[in-house]
Amino acid sequence: MSSFLGRLGGSAAARPWRTLLGWLVLLAVALTLAATLGGEPREDYRVPGTRSTAGADLLRERFPELSGASARVVVHDRGGQRLPEQPLTELRERLAKLPHAASAGAPLLSADGATALIQVDYLVPVTDFEGSVGLDALRSAAAPTEAAGLQVAFGGQLPENFSAPDGTAELVGVVAALVILVVALGTLVSAGLPLLVALAGLGLGTALTTLLSAVTDISATAPTVATMVGLGVGIDYALLLVSRHVEGLRRGLTPREAAAEATATAGSSVVIAGATVLVSLLGLRLAGLSTYSSFGYATFVVVGAVMLASLTLVPALCAMAGPRLLRKAERLGWKPGVAFGRKGTDGPTRxxxxxxxxxxxxxxxxxxxxxxxxxxxxxxxxMRTWPQDAGSQAADHTTRQAYDLTAAAFGPGANGPLVVAVDLRTVPTAELPSLAARLKDAPGVAAVTPAVINRAGDAAVITVRPTTGPQDVKTKELLDRLRGGLLPAGAEATGVVAAFADISDRLASxxxxxxxxxxxxxxxxxxxxxxxxxxxxxxxxxxxxxxxxxxxxxxxxxxxxxxxxxxxxxxxxxxxxxxxxxxxxxxxxxxxxxxxxxxxxxxxxxxxxxxxxxxxxxxxxxxxxxxxxxxxxxxxxxxxxxxxxxxxxxxxxxxxxxxxxxxxxxxxxxxxxxxxxxxxxxxxxxxxxxxxxxxxLRIEHGGGEDPAPAPREPVTV
Missing domain, CATH: 1.20.1640.10 (Multidrug efflux transporter AcrB transmembrane domain)
Structure with a gap:
């Protein structure tokens, strides 16, 4: 390994401009392909073998108009006055005409009439909406209502599934990393080099992730997590190589020799460390969720890209920088073949x-x-685990505003209703009223809507509104009671809350x-x-x-x-x-x-x-x-x-x-x-x-040669 890496680093250092040009071409090609052929991130929340999935499959087969995504449009009068009827009617008509919309329900008014909730049901799952398309359409439909002076907020599955990173996290990390690198390495050139290499690898990895999303589902959060990991390890790997390169310069090696030795020694550590990260990511495949697999795919390609950048770009850029990687006082006395370092009288370092x-x-x-x-x-x-919902978002986010307005007007359970899918081939239609009555009398239930039967008459849906919010442990207890005997064979609880409960149980196991x-x-x-x-x-x-x-x-x-x-x-x-x-x-x-x-x-x-x-x-x-x-x-x-x-x-x-x-x-x-x-x-x-x-496997020394058999004085960077 060391011999190969030493030759790789030496070759890159001997022809730095060729290496740099090759990377620029590679990045240009990858980014162009990503822009033309890349796909959009998409979630895949299906959990095969769970009860919520069985209920969702029943709805998809027999009740398609209620099997897709949903959104809640919440309208509120800030002055607490009763909402006028005309703006709500016009809003409902616009919502019903949205792309993929199956229906827009009649406005549900709060007791004081100051808040209305309109449920929008779609024919397609939430994963079929790319980027912010679905949320943008909702905003366009609500614009006239907002212009009339009413507050409009969006909640439910579709709006809550969209998250737009603003780039603040990446910027904070890059600036902080640059400051630390300057302090650690002493010069702006040596500090900027690891950062530049990490960003180059991150650019390639991001382009590959975009291309990957064209052929498989990649979670909308996966690229952010991959960026977090790739930026961190990319800077670390490059820092390790630059530090070892500087050690070589201090021992009198030429920039090319120092680059070859650093890649042969520290580069071996980079390969081992990166391989361990990649091997660990394989474990995500065992989680049993497609979303987790997408996290593994995205992080895998990004880490691989920053490893490649570290092993090829670092020696090339170090050779181009030459002695400028040394501190100013060291550069003045640096000559190839002449070693220097700390004086023996200085004593040990901290x-x-x-x-x-x-x-x-x-x-x-x-x-x-x-x-x-x-x-x-x-x-x-x-520790208690539960998938997050809008109740955890910042107060200025539209989904959090919709969550709070809904909870205040209709109770916290309105943010996470349980949907009961009933197979009427198993459960007689005549038993639906008694089933709804039993559910309404169950502890923890605030309200139950009458059963809605599909056109074929072989499936029905009953909506159960809990007294507690989606994250509350009592809501999970209600779901367990429904599944434990309240629901007859042929009826299954599904919906977002039920799916999240099954996801949480699956991941815990x-x-x-x-x-x-x-x-x-x-x-x-x-x-x-x-x-x-x-x-x-x-x-x-x-x-x-x-x-x-x-x-x-x-x-x-x-x-x-x-x-x-x-x-x-x-x-x-x-x-x-x-x-x-x-x-x-x-x-x-x-x-x-x-x-x-x-x-x-x-x-x-x-x-x-x-x-x-x-x-x-x-x-x-x-x-x-x-x-x-x-x-x-x-x-x-x-x-x-x-x-x-x-x-x-x-x-x-x-x-x-x-x-x-x-x-x-x-x-x-x-x-x-x-x-x-x-x-x-x-x-x-x-x-x-x-x-x-x-x-x-020889991984310690470049060129296959052992160093002199004597303890060497440690050199700190």
Missing amino acids: TERWAQLIGRRPVAGALASLVVLLALAAPMLG RLWVVVPFVVALSLILLTVLFRAPVLAVKAAAMNLLSVAAAYGVTTAVFQTDFGAELLGLPHAVPVSSWVPILMFTVLFGLSMDYEVFLLARVREDWLVTKDAHGSVVRGLSATGRVISSAAAIMVAVFVGFALDPDVTVKMMGVGMAAAVLVDATVVRLVLVPATMTLLGRANWWLPAWLDRLLPE
Whole structure:
């Protein structure tokens, strides 16, 4: 691997303009194809094998006019006066003429007449509406009503399915990353280079994702999550390569030699770290939801693109920059073939002193870090998951306004009615009135609409309005009672709330399939690459601790009013059902990044010196500052995404920022070196039978040559 990567980096550095031109052509072609052949993001919420899907399939087959998407148009008089009839009638007529609309129901007036609700039913599912087309059509239809001085807000499945990122999260992350890079590397040239490379890889990955959405369903949130991960890892990978390149320049290598060596050594770590991320993403296929698969597809292509950019663009741009990557004082004295660095009288760096301290007190370090991690993870025991709805949106969002107006006028349950699909081939039509009466008398039911029978007379729909909102645990309890015996055979509860409940249950059960799969694949990969099964098991355990801490922080922040309000939410909300599996697969791969960065340097020293204790200290000394800088960048990127208006993206940003911060400080700088010091030579134990089975992969040194067999003074960047 090192020999190949060394040749790749050397070739790119020898012909930097050709490499740069090749990337420009590749980006131009990919973006052009994406603009002409790319598709639009689309959700796919079907969950085969669930009861809500069975009810939806019955409606799709026999009651198509009630099987598609729906929207609620809420009209309100701000002065509290009774709404006039004519504007409502005209609005209903315009809504009935919208593309794909099956019907627009008669306005439902509140008790005081100041609020009206018009239900729009569509013939097609919500996934058939591309981008903001459906919401834009609703806004156009409501424009005359708003011009008359009335407030109009949109809720329901169609408006709530649309989320438009405003770019603020990406901008905050890029600016914060640039500041950290300038501080870490010391020059604007060296700081801008990783950022430029990451953006190039992100551009290619985004174009590929757009092309991918033309042939398969890609969730509307998936590109945002892929951008979050791709931007973070892209800057980290490029930073690692630039840091190693600068080390080479300080040892007197020419820019081309330094680029080849950096790609052969640090590039190997990039390949391993990136491969671990990609392997972890494969676990999303086991979640049992097409939406999750789309998250995996999008993130997979973006991470692959930034890896390619790091391994080819970094050596080319580093060669073009030459000694300008060094600080000003270093550039003045730099000459090829002449090494320089810190003076021996300067004493050890802060990172070296920290590494030596952990090496002297490994037991205290390990116990203290475990206490911190377990304390952060403790709130996870109270985690409650539920897919988010409009009640979690910001107050200025139209779906949140519709949610509040509907709840105030008709009760919170009006925002999440349960739809009962009845097969009249099984349930006699004469029993529909008694069924509606039983449902109305059930605890937790506010109202029941009379049964609506289709034209063929073989299916009916009864709408049940709960007394509680969609996120309330009592609504889920009502659904369980309906399914537990209130509904006869041939009747099934469906609709958005029922589907969300089934999704939440499915994801909770599949988490225990995804976790072992991802952990097992990562163990195999690390064992093959480092030939150290003890280290692989330890790395997996450390990553599980990091993920548990992230779960705990996410629960503590979002399930308390104080934490939720700090992030712009109206109140405490459950953790989105989409988050735990998605966060686990992404974080497990990202956590391995820092593990690989550290272990690769420790193993490099171990192979030379066979000094188990010293190699840990020297490896941590050489990588501590780079890992800290890379983690600070990734935390900044993820915190930027915590500002995104989408609640799921917000939770991902908070959870991943917390995990990376904990992982790069408590775990990598304390727990990993402490446990490696305690294990000593056992870290590198490899049974003879496994030694014969594993391939010998040389990943530490470029050109297939070992460095001089003596401890090398660590060089910090």
